[in-house]
Amino acid sequence: MASTSVSDDRLVYTTFNDIFKGQDAYMRKRKSVQRLVEQHRKRAGVAQLINKYGLGPLVDKVRCLLTEGIFESTLCAKKKFPELFEVSSAQSAERAASEAAAAAQQAQTLEEAAEEALEYDVGSCGGDSGIDNESPVESPVSKPPKREVPAPTPARPENPTTAIQVPSLFPMYLPFATGHRILVRTQLILETACFRFASETIPEVCAQRSWDCPEATELNVIVWQLLKQKASLHKLQAAATATAAAGGAAPQGLMMLANSMVRLRHATVHRGRLTAKVLEKLLVDAEALAARLNDKEATAALARTRRGVQENVVEMENNKSMLETSLRRTLDDIAAQRAELDRLEKAAVVDVLRADAEYQGFIGMHLEQSLEQGDGEMSDVGDGEDDGPGQSEGSASGSGDGNVDELRGGCETEGGDEWFEDAQEIDPGVCLVFEIPGVGT
Numbered sequence: 001m002a003s004t005s006v007s008d009d010r011l012v013y014t015t016f017n018d019i020f021k022g023q024d025a026y027m028r029k030r031k032s033v034q035r036l037v038e039q040h041r042k043r044a045g046v047a048q049l050i051n052k053y054g055l056g057p058l059v060d061k062v063r064c065l066l067t068e069g070i071f072e073s074t075l076c077a078k079k080k081f082p083e084l085f086e087v088s089s090a091q092s093a094e095r096a097a098s099e100a101a102a103a104a105q106q107a108q109t110l111e112e113a114a115e116e117a118l119e120y121d122v123g124s125c126g127g128d129s130g131i132d133n134e135s136p137v138e139s140p141v142s143k144p145p146k147r148e149v150p151a152p153t154p155a156r157p158e159n160p161t162t163a164i165q166v167p168s169l170f171p172m173y174l175p176f177a178t179g180h181r182i183l184v185r186t187q188l189i190l191e192t193a194c195f196r197f198a199s200e201t202i203p204e205v206c207a208q209r210s211w212d213c214p215e216a217t218e219l220n221v222i223v224w225q226l227l228k229q230k231a232s233l234h235k236l237q238a239a240a241t242a243t244a245a246a247g248g249a250a251p252q253g254l255m256m257l258a259n260s261m262v263r264l265r266h267a268t269v270h271r272g273r274l275t276a277k278v279l280e281k282l283l284v285d286a287e288a289l290a291a292r293l294n295d296k297e298a299t300a301a302l303a304r305t306r307r308g309v310q311e312n313v314v315e316m317e318n319n320k321s322m323l324e325t326s327l328r329r330t331l332d333d334i335a336a337q338r339a340e341l342d343r344l345e346k347a348a349v350v351d352v353l354r355a356d357a358e359y360q361g362f363i364g365m366h367l368e369q370s371l372e373q374g375d376g377e378m379s380d381v382g383d384g385e386d387d388g389p390g391q392s393e394g395s396a397s398g399s400g401d402g403n404v405d406e407l408r409g410g411c412e413t414e415g416g417d418e419w420f421e422d423a424q425e426i427d428p429g430v431c432l433v434f435e436i437p438g439v440g441t
Contacts, residue, residue, distance in 0.1 A: 010081050012061050013070055014326055015045040017077070017319075020062070025071035033066065034059045074318035084322045091324075095170045102171040102275050107263065114266040166328055169320040172276040172313065179279055182305060183268040186286050187219050190261065193290050193298035194222045201232040219265040223258050223289075239292045252288050260285035276313045283309055 019040055020027065027033050037059055040046050049058050069076050078085045087095075173179070192214040198206050205225055211217050226232040236254060264282045267274055274282070283306040290298040 009061070009065065010084065012049065012058070013065060013077060013081060014084070014322070015043075015049060016062055016065075017071060017322075020066060020071040025066070025069075027066055028063070030059060030063060033063050037062060074315050074322070077322075078318060084325055085318055086325060087321055094168065098168060099171045099275060099277050103278050106267075106272060106274055106278060110263060110266045110270060110272050113270040113272070166324060166331065169324060172316055172320065173273065174276050174279065174309075174312075176273055179274060179276075180268070180271065182279065182283075182309065183264065183274075186283060186302065186305065187265060187268045188214070189298050189301050190264075190286055190289065191215075191217050191219050191222065193293050193295040194219065194226060196295060197235075197293045198222060198226060198232065201235055202226070202229045205229060220262040223261045227254055227258055236292050239294055252285065254292070257285055257289045257292070261289060276309075276316065280306070280309055280313055 016037075019036065024036060027036070034055070037046065037055070041050055041055075053061070065071065068080070070080055071077075074085070174182075195206075195211060195214040195217050198211065198217075202225065206212070209216075209225075211222070226236065233254075240254075260282060264286065266272065267282070283302065287299060287302040287306050290302050
């Protein structure tokens with residue numbers, strides 16, 4: 001029977017969160033849930049859970065989490081499993097640094113790609129100047145010096161025992177095609193809103209530039225024309241004043257919005273790859289500009305896009321946090337297993353050395369015993385030599401002289417002299433042993 005502990009719920013969630021996503025997160029029927037689980041049963045994590053709990057109990061556990069809506073949103077999962085989404089202060093600082101470095105690098109890249117476009121003729125259109133003398137804020141005409149962009153700081157592992165460094169999943173990016181479509185749509189909405197506003201406030205500029213439709217305009221050019229002409233500028237400023245008087249949030253400066261729209265246009269035209277946070281900021285500024293233009297239709301459309309991007313960016317950020325947390329825990333477990341294997345390895349080496357030393361001692365003891373036995377046998381042999389030939393009773397050199405005479409007499413046979421001569425040649429001492437006079441003396 002499946003366990004109902006929180007740790008098991010968390011393990012089931014981390015195993016199936018990338019399976020029950022999208023429309024599958026709203027599954028409730030047991031057959032549908034079981035079919036999807038069986039489709040992924042060859043995955044390592046799914047296979048381990050099936051082996052541990054069985055298919056039936058596991059399906060019931062997944063259905064329980066589906067009923068709670070855990071798979072529908074990381075915000076719901078974060079409430080149930082907050083430890084999965086914990087982010088340390090060091091991680092937050094590293095993420096912010098990586099986002100800032102990436103944003104600066106992207107801005108520099110767009111400036112270089114759009115260097116010629118930034119030199120468009122702002123003053124080519126006649127009319128009274130609205131903000132010509134205002135230059136405290138950087139304008140598209142100004143060219144800031146190129147800056148060295150620091151590389152983002154890679155995330156460091158929280159636990160020094162972790163065998164490898166935990167890779168950072170930040171900064172966040174949307175798929176390029178998706179991000180580009182959002183930029184194109186946003187630019188089109190803004191160009192339409194700016195054209196409508198310009199047609200009402202500065203029709204002479206539209207006529208001079210042959211702006212007879214939104215498609216004939218360029219976002220960066222028309223925005224700066226709206227700020228350059230007094231008629232349009234005053235209306236924009238009045239809209240900001242009305243918003244502040246109504247108790248709304250303090251509106252952003254027109255120059256800041258204009259610079260943001262220039263970046264949006266260049267990113268769209270030059271296919272700049274923006275981080276999700278930078279894209280989100282551009283959408284916020286686009287919505288603010290549409291509100292300043294008092295274009296409710298454009299404001300509503302941009303607000304929908306902005307909310308959709310923000311919600312999905314939050315989901316992506318939470319998912320990345322969960323993945324990093326899961327990876328750290330997995331690496332910590334692997335590091336602990338590696339440490340245990342290292343301990344076993346060292347213990348095995350120590351055991352082999354100990355066994356080898358013991359066997360060497362055994363061999364030495366065995367040889368010592370063999371040597372002692374050999375010394376004893378040699379001692380016995382030495383004691384027997386004292387009673388050897390020529391020393392025992394009745395020997396040729398003993399007191400039994402009769403035996404010598406018998407030997408001498410026995411040698412006095414035919415050819416006896418030759419025998420003694422031959423013996424003398426072999427060993428002269430034989431004459432001495434038998435005390436033969438005149439021989440060998």
